[in-house]
Amino acid sequence: MDPIAKTAYYCCGVRMLDAHEKSPVCGDHYAELFMDADARAVFQRFESFRGPNAANAARHRIIDDILRERIAARPNQPILLLGAGFDTRAFRLGGGDWFEIDTPAIVAHKEHILPARSAPNKLTRMGMDFGQEKLEPKLETLAAQGNPVVVVMEGVSMYLTPEQLRATLATLVGSLPGHTLVCDLMSAAFARRYGWRMRQRIRELGGNFAPLLDEPADFVIAQGYRERGRHSISGRAVEHGSVPLPRWLFNSLLKSLRDGYQLYVFESLPE
Template identity: 40%
Template sequence: MKAVSKTAYYCGGVRMQDAESAKPLIGDHYAKRLLGKEGIAYWEEFKQFTRPNAGNTARHYLIDSLIKKELAAHPDATIILIGAGLDSRAYRLDGGKWIEIDEEAIIAHKNNTLPINECKNPLERIPIDFEKEKLADKLQPYSGRPHVVFIVEGVLMYLTDEQRNAMLTVLTTLFPSHVLFCDLMNKGFFEKFSGEIYQKLLENGAIFKDISDEPDRIFIAKGYKKRSVTGMPQAIHDLGLIRLPWFVRKFVFGKLINGYAVYHFTYGL
């Protein structure tokens, strides 16, 4: 499994920790099963990062909440996860036709640990070699679907600007109208608050690329409309994950309060 793919273990570990807590926020009881022994061992290196872990939990919860609203309005929506990792939403949420796209090693691992036939919703898993195969070829069969929602979670910071641009070109070309949920981090937030957790990711071979001052600019340039932005520092406070006094939110985070955030974009809607 590639180094970036293994970061899925970190995200899964965060959800496992939440599921085993006294008051679960996400309640992903599939997370531990998806991790397996190798994943739990990987997660052990990240358990001590309290604030980044809280942010990861909040991120997943916020995207869960946005998807639930989409499914309430469009129960037959097609939900496509690019870089799906160890995501288990297809098993946990009601409604939707789900498509998970990721590296072959991730897909094989998921098929072995959490088979598709156990999913209550329609689910397809599609392996891809992102370095050799074209995302457009994998997505083409679904381009005619009436309501499509993309989830790109915990992925974009590992892509170059060229790769991000190429991905958005594929999405906007094949899907003239769609919804997109993702997380974006700007350069200021990365430099001030991500040092320790990023060093651990680096030790495991995962590298952030082309972190910019305005990571949403590429979306706007492609014609996306920004519907909402929810910053992680405020979210972890509001959700009760970590209480941050007002002066910390105002003076420590300040203008960077939305420096790492969940974004809701629409295209052609």
Template identity: 40%
Template sequence: MMNPISKTAYYTLGVRAWDAALPSPICSDSFAKIFMNDDAQKVWKEFKDQSRPNMSNAARHAIIDNQLRSVFSEAPDSRVVIIGAGFDTRAYRIKGGKWIELDEPSIIEYKEAKLPTLKCPNALTRIPIEFSKESLIEKLQPYASQEVTHIIIEGVLMYLTHGERQKLVSGLQELFPRQIVYCDLMRKSFFERYSKELYEKIRSLGASFKDLVEQPEDIFLGNSYTMLGCTSVPLYAVQHGKDGLASFIIRYFLKTLREGYRICRFEYIKSND
């Protein structure tokens, strides 16, 4: 039985394949189409009419792409760990980085068949993990490091309970005493006002959001992280989707939309006392 959250990886994949084929893509993941088999097409068919959420989904990926490019322009050998990587193809697309991807065995196996680790232009390690049975922290133990580690948690936190988020964050802190986390954070008010229709489709895949709160950043701020900055996903989507009117309205009026779904970066440096 596939982890139901894993099916949502076919949705975000479908978005990026669709986006890349647009005349002016937001994210331009030209590798996404390689994974678009019958299962992926079937999931995408259910979601493809969700144009605003789909644009946001491509935007959230593009925002993190840009942030990583800027990291590599200063430090090309930076280490990146992607938790719940799904069909993330950044290791193939972005110049630089030493990459570690973790996800369910079925996803890793399919990725390996289509875009093998050995052919990746950057250093890449893929780690299969059954999230419901195996310990993420034990899997990552061999890669524990003092090196600054960039950790991507994209499209994952909303599916975890508060306890699971806490366990994840504490474990990552043990392994990586110097780290920067990049994640999408959704406020409860945003979910209630803007996400219900999309959520019905996510539910039909068997996945569900857990413990949504108004201040999702607190899981990091309450665990000694410092917030480095946040970018509005819907605003980035309309700006880069060249929708001038929507961009004006979101920028100046729709605060719940603008601030309700963001890509945020948090830094953690373990103190010595």
């Protein structure tokens, strides 16, 4: 498994620990199924990162809530998880027509542990070599349906160079007209100030963040999107109490923490 794909074990480990809390943020009881000895060895490098781990769980919950709302309005809502990792929403959320794309190694491992055919909702998984294959052919089935798609890119953008992100968004805009994009975006300043320990651990795995932008949301908008909403990821963790910070401090001296890493909802514009 490549170094960036290994970070999927980190996110899964966060949800595993969260599921055992008295008041879980996500309540993903499937996450533990994927955490074998190798996965736990990866997660052990990150287990002491209280703040980033709380933010990771909060990010996942924000997306859960957005998707629940969409599914409530449209029970068969097509949802594409691009860079799905060990996401289990097709098993946890009631409804949706789910499509997952990730590396062949991750897809094969998921199929072994939690087969798509066992999901209570419709679920299609596709393996993709992101360095060699083009995304567009993977989207043909979704595009043929003709229904507005919700695309989720969770924990993905910070590993893409601006050129890679631009190319990915261009493919999505061209292939899935009118789609909604749900993604987390981290500013360069946030990564420098608050993300250096995380970057160090990722480098130890053999990976790294790509060069980040000062205003990543503006970059996405310039690729043919309209912003529909944003949510502070750290803010949700503070609200839940998993990050013990006074609200006045968070909303004054720590605005860079509040605003530098957010979950965005964008709507693609007609070409």
